[in-house]
Amino acid sequence: MSEAAISGSNSTLVDDWSADKQAYHVPWGKAMMWIFLVSDTFIFTCFLTGYLHVRLTTTDPWPLQSEIFALSFGGDPIPLILIAIMTFILITSSGTMALAVNFGYRRDKKKTFWFMVATAAFGASFVGMQAFEWSKLILEEGVRPWGNPFGAPQFGSVFFMITGFHGLHVTAGVIYLLTVAFKVKKGHYDKKGYEIVEIAGLYWHFVDLVWVFIFAFFYLL
Amino acid sequence: MSSEAGQQHPLGIYYKIWILLFVLSSFSYAVDFFNVQGGMRWGLVLLFMALKAGFIVAIFMHVVWERMALVLTILGPPLVLLLLIGLMSVEGFYISGARVQYMGQDPNQVALTPADLHGGGHGEEEEHAEEEAH
Numbered sequence: 001m002s003e004a005a006i007s008g009s010n011s012t013l014v015d016d017w018s019a020d021k022q023a024y025h026v027p028w029g030k031a032m033m034w035i036f037l038v039s040d041t042f043i044f045t046c047f048l049t050g051y052l053h054v055r056l057t058t059t060d061p062w063p064l065q066s067e068i069f070a071l072s073f074g075g076d077p078i079p080l081i082l083i084a085i086m087t088f089i090l091i092t093s094s095g096t097m098a099l100a101v102n103f104g105y106r107r108d109k110k111k112t113f114w115f116m117v118a119t120a121a122f123g124a125s126f127v128g129m130q131a132f133e134w135s136k137l138i139l140e141e142g143v144r145p146w147g148n149p150f151g152a153p154q155f156g157s158v159f160f161m162i163t164g165f166h167g168l169h170v171t172a173g174v175i176y177l178l179t180v181a182f183k184v185k186k187g188h189y190d191k192k193g194y195e196i197v198e199i200a201g202l203y204w205h206f207v208d209l210v211w212v213f214i215f216a217f218f219y220l221l
Numbered sequence: 222m223s224s225e226a227g228q229q230h231p232l233g234i235y236y237k238i239w240i241l242l243f244v245l246s247s248f249s250y251a252v253d254f255f256n257v258q259g260g261m262r263w264g265l266v267l268l269f270m271a272l273k274a275g276f277i278v279a280i281f282m283h284v285v286w287e288r289m290a291l292v293l294t295i296l297g298p299p300l301v302l303l304l305l306i307g308l309m310s311v312e313g314f315y316i317s318g319a320r321v322q323y324m325g326q327d328p329n330q331v332a333l334t335p336a337d338l339h340g341g342g343h344g345e346e347e348e349h350a351e352e353e354a355h
Contacts, residue, residue, distance in 0.1 A: 055313075205281045
């Protein structure tokens with residue numbers, strides 16, 4: 001009896017998951033990418049909410065981002081200029097990625113390849129600038145995850161955690177894009193179709209999307 | 222326009238959104254550059270942020286052309302996060318107030334800047350004392 005009940009419940013489980021139904025009329029890889037991105041949204045929002053909370057609760061003054069991230073090109077320091085350049089680079093890369101997706105569906109392999117390589121190159125330069133920013137803060141300003149000379153010690157932990165996690169995403173994206181780009185070039189997707197370029201594009205646009213929020217909440221406000 | 226055929230759209234719309242994103246980012250940066258402060262800063266930064274995020278998700282990520290089942294899967298669950306953000310900000314304001322009230326912390330201290338620490342660079346023309354209204 002219990003045997004039957006167990007096998008019965010097993011079979012409904014199998015039936016439900018193997019039933020010939022499709023909720024999302026998109027390639028499975030795209031649905032899975034979206035589910036991954038939704039989960040990643042939760043992770044980044046938790047980081048940003050953690051930041052919100054420590055920033056609200058600390059009674060030490062919050063360091064002035066626009067001065068800390070200022071950069072001088074010979075003359076007076078220009079406030080936040082490095083971050084602005086990084087923002088423009090990431091938007092540019094989002095645009096080239098959108099074009100790559102479009103040319104993928106047009107089955108223009110050459111253009112798809114080069115736009116993806118360009119996107120990856122912009123991404124790599126973003127990470128390079130981030131490395132420069134980190135080393136400037138660590139070596140010249142003495143910012144540490146547990147303290148800094150400007151004000152609230154939480155500034156360092158939030159900065160390294162959030163920009164570090166985002167930079168990791170950009171780095172992974174560069175590797176992902178290059179992998180897909182070279183497979184496009186070799187003709188791996190001639191039969192399968194070029195949805196993979198759109199799926200890789202979703203990831204890349206998401207990385208840009210997260211930066212929009214980091215730029216606003218961490219650097220501007 | 223169905224998803225089985227892939228998301229294929231005229232190139233023009235991508236160029237337009239691309240330019241728009243540049244313009245919105247410049248506006249965001251201008252808010253900092255011209256040192257807009259207080260409620261105006263919050264309002265403008267959040268407005269440009271929301272517009273940028275909306276255009277990226279809707280057009281570059283093609284959500285506006287997806288079927289409703291997928292759209293709700295993508296946009297529905299993150300709405301819960303608004304609750305988390307709301308609760309944490311209420312909590313945060315409360316703790317901050319309690320620390321000022323019972324621990325005697327000064328809520329109006331001003332942070333030091335790299336110029337203060339290294340001396341030189343730029344001098345008195347930078348007024349940042351009235352910042353930090355959070």
